[in-house]
Amino acid sequence: MRLLKLMFVIVAIMLLSSFASAKIEDLEITGKSLEKAAAGSIVNTQLTLENKGSETLNLVVRRDPFVTLESSWFEYVLFIPGILKLEGGDKSAVNVSIKLKKTVPTGSNYKTTLSFTQLENPANTKDKDVLIRAVPPEEILKAKIEASDIITPGRQYTVNVKLNNNLNAVLPECEIFVSSELFEERKQLIMLPWQEREEEFSFLIPESTRPGSYTLNARIYFERQLVQKTEIPFTVSTMTDVGGGENVETAFLWRRITVTRESEGNSPTETSYKTRLSKMEQLFAEYSEEPAEINGEELKWVVALNPGMTYRLSITVNYRPAFWAVLAIIAFTVFALVVFKRGVAVKKEIMKHKTTHEGMTEIKIRMHIHNHGSKPLHDAVLTEILPYHMHPKMEFGTLKPESVEKGERGIRLKWHLEHVGKHEERIITYTLLTKIGVIGTIELHPALLRYKTSEGKIISAKSNSVKFSSGQHDVRPPKEHVR
Numbered sequence: 001m002r003l004l005k006l007m008f009v010i011v012a013i014m015l016l017s018s019f020a021s022a023k024i025e026d027l028e029i030t031g032k033s034l035e036k037a038a039a040g041s042i043v044n045t046q047l048t049l050e051n052k053g054s055e056t057l058n059l060v061v062r063r064d065p066f067v068t069l070e071s072s073w074f075e076y077v078l079f080i081p082g083i084l085k086l087e088g089g090d091k092s093a094v095n096v097s098i099k100l101k102k103t104v105p106t107g108s109n110y111k112t113t114l115s116f117t118q119l120e121n122p123a124n125t126k127d128k129d130v131l132i133r134a135v136p137p138e139e140i141l142k143a144k145i146e147a148s149d150i151i152t153p154g155r156q157y158t159v160n161v162k163l164n165n166n167l168n169a170v171l172p173e174c175e176i177f178v179s180s181e182l183f184e185e186r187k188q189l190i191m192l193p194w195q196e197r198e199e200e201f202s203f204l205i206p207e208s209t210r211p212g213s214y215t216l217n218a219r220i221y222f223e224r225q226l227v228q229k230t231e232i233p234f235t236v237s238t239m240t241d242v243g244g245g246e247n248v249e250t251a252f253l254w255r256r257i258t259v260t261r262e263s264e265g266n267s268p269t270e271t272s273y274k275t276r277l278s279k280m281e282q283l284f285a286e287y288s289e290e291p292a293e294i295n296g297e298e299l300k301w302v303v304a305l306n307p308g309m310t311y312r313l314s315i316t317v318n319y320r321p322a323f324w325a326v327l328a329i330i331a332f333t334v335f336a337l338v339v340f341k342r343g344v345a346v347k348k349e350i351m352k353h354k355t356t357h358e359g360m361t362e363i364k365i366r367m368h369i370h371n372h373g374s375k376p377l378h379d380a381v382l383t384e385i386l387p388y389h390m391h392p393k394m395e396f397g398t399l400k401p402e403s404v405e406k407g408e409r410g411i412r413l414k415w416h417l418e419h420v421g422k423h424e425e426r427i428i429t430y431t432l433l434t435k436i437g438v439i440g441t442i443e444l445h446p447a448l449l450r451y452k453t454s455e456g457k458i459i460s461a462k463s464n465s466v467k468f469s470s471g472q473h474d475v476r477p478p479k480e481h482v483r
Contacts, residue, residue, distance in 0.1 A: 024124035026053030027086070027116060034109070035132045036167050038140050038223070040102035043132055043169055044193075047094045047114070051086035058119035059084045061094060064112050073110045075099040083119070096130060106136040137227040140167055141174060141191065145218045145230045152237050153209045157183070159201040161218060165191040175221040176201075181214050182236075208308030211238040211267055240269045242305065253319035260312050263305035273301045273313060281317045288314040344377065344420075345370045346449050346463035351429070353468050360433065362393070363468055367428040367447060371420050380417035380451035382428065386410050386444070390434040397429035420451070443467045 031047040051057050061084070063077045078097045086092055098112060110132050118124035144162040151157045159178050165171055171191035176199055178185050183203035191197065213235055220228040244261040259273050276297045277285055293300040303311050345368075352364035367384070371377055386392065388410045392401075401413040415428055434442075446462040453459060 023053055023055070024057070024116075024118050024121075024126050026051055026055070027057055027059070027126050028052055029116065029126065029128040031128065031130070032168075033131060035130070036135050036139075037098075037100055037132050037169055038137060038167065038171075039100055039104045039106055039134055040223075041167070041169050041171075042097060042099045045096050045098070045130060045168065047096060047128060047130075048091060049084060049086060049094060049116070050091045051088055054088035056088065057084075057086040059086065059116045060119050062115045062117060064114075067112055073101055073104045074112060075101055077112055077114075079114065084116075098130065098132060100132065100134060104134045106134045109133045135167075137222045137225045140165070141171060141220060141222045141227050142166060143176075143218075143220045143228050143230075145216075145232065147216050147232050148234060149232070150235045150237060151205050153205050153211075153239050154207040155205060157203045157205050157234070159203075159216065159218065161199045161201070161220075163191065163195075163197045163199065163220070165193065165195045165197075168193045171222060173221075173223045175224075177219045177221070178216070180216050180234075182209060205236060206308075207239070207264055209236050210307065211236050238267050239264075240267055242269060242271045244311075253323055255317045257315040258312065259301075259315075260310065261303055261305060262310045263307055268304065268306050270302065270304050272303065275299055275315065277315075277317070284317055284319050284322065286316045286318065288312070343373055344449065344451070344459070344461045345372060346382075346447060346461050348444070348447055348463040348466050350466050350468055361468075363432040363434075365430055365432060365444070365466075367463065369417070369420065369426040369428070369449060371422060371424050374422050375454050376422055376424075377417075377420040377451040378454070380420050380449060382415040382417060382447060382449050384413040384447045386413070386432065387442075390432050393431035393433050395431060397427075399426075399428050401430075417451075441467050441469055 028050045029047055030050075032045055035043045035045055037043045049059070061079055061082050063079070066072060067074050067077050076097075076099055080095050084092050084094070094114075096114065100110065104110065111129050112132075114128050114130065116126045116128070142164040146160040146162075148157065161176050161178070163174070163176075170193060174189050174191050176187045176189070178201045182205060185201055185203070187199060187201075189197070189199070213233060216232040216234055218230045218232070219226060242261055243264050244259070246260075247258045249256045249258070257275065261271055261273070263269060277299060278297055282294075282297075282299075289301065291299040292302045301313055303313075305311060347368040347370075349366050349368070350363055351366045352362070354363075355361045367382065369380075369382065391411065392404065392413060399415055399417075402416045403412075403414045405412045405414075413430070417426055420426060444466050446465050449461045449463070451459055451461075
């Protein structure tokens with residue numbers, strides 16, 4: 001037991017002697033002498049530790065105790081690992097992360113110190129300064145913009161933006177904004193440490209774009225701060241081109257010509273269209289726009305087109321209205337002939353009219369009945385109603401009435417014609433006497449003819465009404481109608 005304790009003491013003494021023999025001067029610390037960072041950004045750097053001696057170094061890493069004070073320009077200083085063991089000739093790395101405050105002034109250098117202390121002998125310490133320069137945004141992110149100075153309408157206009165991150169830090173809030181009078185686009189991206197990156201913007205320039213000078217504006221932002229602005233003038237070239245076609249549609253007594261003209265250029269232009277129409281066609285032609293010139297049978301239209309404009313001209317030659325009008329006239333004529341030449345016609349007319357000095361008026365009436373149809377009339381009865389102040393003279397010509405009845409409305413005369421053959425005509429005449437104390441025009445109402453068809457259907461047909469003047473003596477009677 002005593003021997004075991006003795007051996008433990010000897011080993012401990014040997015270890016302590018080996019620790020004591022390791023020298024802090026054998027520790028070499030290297031790293032980047034100066035780091036660049038933006039205000040408020042994080043800097044990640046690395047320190048390399050090498051034990052130049054032959055003895056083992058046990059180290060603990062410590063930061064500046066004042067780094068977290070409110071007066072410090074650093075938010076924090078972090079490092080990994082915090083304890084290291086370096087055998088003789090070994091190397092190791094310490095990763096350090098440092099964040100600057102957003103309020104740090106740019107254009108100045110800021111230093112923080114890491115201390116490496118020998119674990120078994122705290123008096124043995126070696127320091128390493130980490131120097132950081134706070135740079136303004138325009139030194140952090142650099143950009144180069146390339147774009148064409150002329151573009152043809154209808155093609156893609158390309159803008160290349162080459163970005164360069166000048167820091168050993170991630171830039172999470174980078175933005176590119178490209179715009180002009182014709183287009184606009186925005187891109188957000190993250191830049192890795194020391195990264196070089198190219199972004200392409202492509203815009204289709206419409207064919208209708210007006211020719212002329214335009215300005216490309218490219219702006220680069222970092223953390224919402226403008227770090228670079230570039231303006232590049234470019235020109236949209238002139239392009240004049242007119243397309244279109246002609247379409248002809250035909251139908252019965254109808255023809256339509258449809259002409260289209262399209263401006264496929266980007267500047268105003270003028271074009272024309274010519275066609276030929278005979279004088280007859282011109283009489284029945286309709287135009288969506290009147291021709292600018294008519295020279296005989298040649299018609300000409302002049303069209304002014306703005307960029308992107310489509311013009312349509314319609315020429316319609318239509319004989320249908322005239323055709324239908326002629327057809328309607330023919331149909332009406334046939335209808336009139338059929339209506340008036342078929343069926344039964346009853347016509348009333350005054351043959352004689354005479355007024356004496358005593359105021360007596362004598363009127364001779366003739367009734368003309370004509371069966372135009374191809375079938376006979378059965379049980380035909382002609383009824384005439386006279387005003388109460390008129391009286392028939394009991395002298396009748398061809399046919400006497402079957403009855404003369406007096407009523408409240410006047411005097412009713414009835415003639416029973418019985419059978420009226422096809423195409424047969426009947427004429428009835430009678431004379432009226434009246435004495436009226438007024439001078440004026442008297443109207444006799446239509447007579448009524450009722451009859452049966454061969455099928456037994458009862459039909460009514462009326463005559464026309466007639467007028468005569470009363471109270472004027474020595475009036476020459478009208479001439480007798482002769483059929």
